[in-house]
Amino acid sequence: MTAMQDMTPTRAASSLRKTASRASASLRMGGVVLALGVLGGCVSLPGMQANVAPAEPTKGLEPQKVNVASDAVTYHFDFVFGDGAGTASSKHFGAGFIVVTQDGKEVQAIAHNFELPRSALDRQGWMQFGDLNNDGWQDFMVPHRMTNGVTVMSLYEYDSKAERFAPVGKLSGLGEISRAAPGCVQVTRALTAEGAADRQNFCYSKQTGQWVAQIAPLSADDVLDADAGCAGATPDAKACRKSRMALEKTLKGELQTYGKSYQGVLTESKNKQYAARFVRNTNVEHRAWLRYRDARCNAYVREQGFDRKLFDSAIEACRYDLSVAQLHEYRLRNARLAETMAADDAGEEATAKPAAEAAPEAAAATAAEPADADKAVAKQ
Incomplete structure (x- = not known):
């Protein structure tokens, strides 16, 4: 039998009370130590170093x-x-x-x-x-x-x-x-x-x-010319082809405007034959650009690794994007030509005005010269 089994019920109860009392004292001592440890983190006690408070976070980002x-x-x-x-x-x-x-x-x-x-x-x-x-x-x-x-x-x-x-x-x-x-x-x-x-x-x-x-970066001006039919990398091929053909007509119109304006300038500064050759060469350059555009888009689509069934769609989108960029270039060229022609006209007007103002005075002086001569002869 164990020692506990040898004890009488009274002695066993007394022993249990003493054991519980010692355990309670140990817990109270541990609580004091724990409390001192917590206080030590906030208050500098003799022989202890206070912890440094962490840096305050700045104001965050708005939700x-x-x-x-x-x-x-x-x-x-x-x-x-x-x-x-x-x-x-x-x-x-x-x-x-x-x-x-x-x-x-x-x-x-x-x-x-x-x-x-x-x-x-x-x-x-x-x-x-x-x-x-x-x-x-x-x-x-x-x-x-x-x-x-x-x-x-x-x-x-x-x-x-x-x-x-x-x-x-x-x-x-x-x-x-x-x-x-x-x-x-x-x-x-x-x-x-x-x-x-x-x-x-x-x-x-x-x-x-x-x-x-994409093969052509679009500027802010280019976006204004964008058509929903060619939105995305692989739009509906038929809808995009229709938009691309309409855009090519606009390109042709800008090219004709440029040719006619420049033809008039060259006719005055050079001759009619020179101006006509310039217009023909401009049209040849445009047709060459169309061939270059198509060849470049064909190569680009193959490099992207599209499925064969998406080739036509991707090629049309590529042609459209390059045409939008080219339209922007044509419009800039026409705008620069218009500014140059306006500046030239203003310069001619500025030169012609003093000459026109001086013309009556010169005519009056010329008319006065014979009269003066007649007076001189009469005096003689």
């Missing part, structure tokens, strides 16, 4: 929200700083997570790092929303860092099936992203020492589900 479609749910976006990020001593907001919530429930956390200076980041509008791939759902862009004077951005598309925002790796991290046309964006990579920008356009192909690099 954002968007309806991904007119009749869809609303998503809210907050940027949550990571460990050590967002403090007053840091030059950047730093790393953290873009937390996406719906009805107060977190649905996604996207890791992101703000490496650009605080002054370059808009706290109220640090996200840009828009239907960039033209699929009817809102996507968003967010800045990442500054490189060669350009804000490098990341692009996230909304996946309606997964109900999540997916990163677009092909476009993210290249440069500053802006909307160029329906289903198309323009990426500005860097600024050269002369201030020129390296730009490239990408259009979304719904058939392939991919962003495709």
Whole structure:
């Protein structure tokens, strides 16, 4: 039998009370030590060093929200700083997570790092929303860092099936992203020492589900001439062909305007034969450009690796984009010619006016000379 079994009930109860008393004393002593340890973190006790309070975080980024479609749910976006990020001593907001919530429930956390200076980041509008791939759902862009004077951005598309925002790796991290046309964006990579920008356009192909690099970057003026029939990398071939043929008529009209205007100038400065040859050569150059455009688009589409069934669609879109860029060049050329002709006309008028004002005086002086001569003869 054990020692406890040898004890009488009275002695066993007494022993249990003594054991419980010693355990209670140990717990009270541990509580005192724990309390001193907690107080030591807040108050400097003799022989102890006070902990340094952490740096206060700066004011964060304002929450954002968007309806991904007119009749869809609303998503809210907050940027949550990571460990050590967002403090007053840091030059950047730093790393953290873009937390996406719906009805107060977190649905996604996207890791992101703000490496650009605080002054370059808009706290109220640090996200840009828009239907960039033209699929009817809102996507968003967010800045990442500054490189060669350009804000490098990341692009996230909304996946309606997964109900999540997916990163677009092909476009993210290249440069500053802006909307160029329906289903198309323009990426500005860097600024050269002369201030020129390296730009490239990408259009979304719904058939392939991919962003495709375009052969011709569209400027702001070019976008005004864009036709919805040729939107995207692989639009409907028939609709785009119709738009491209209409655009070629506009190109021809601009070319004829240029030829007629310049023909008149050359006829006056040279001769009719020279002016006629110039017009013929201008038309020959345009037809050569059309052949070059078609050959370049054929090669470009094959380089992109499209399925054979999408060749016609992609080629028509390429031809259309190059024609839009060429139309812009023709219009600039006509505008410069009009300015030059107007300046020449103004110069001729300025030269002719003093001559016209001096003509009556010269005529009066010439008429007075015979009269004076007659008076002189009469005196003799």
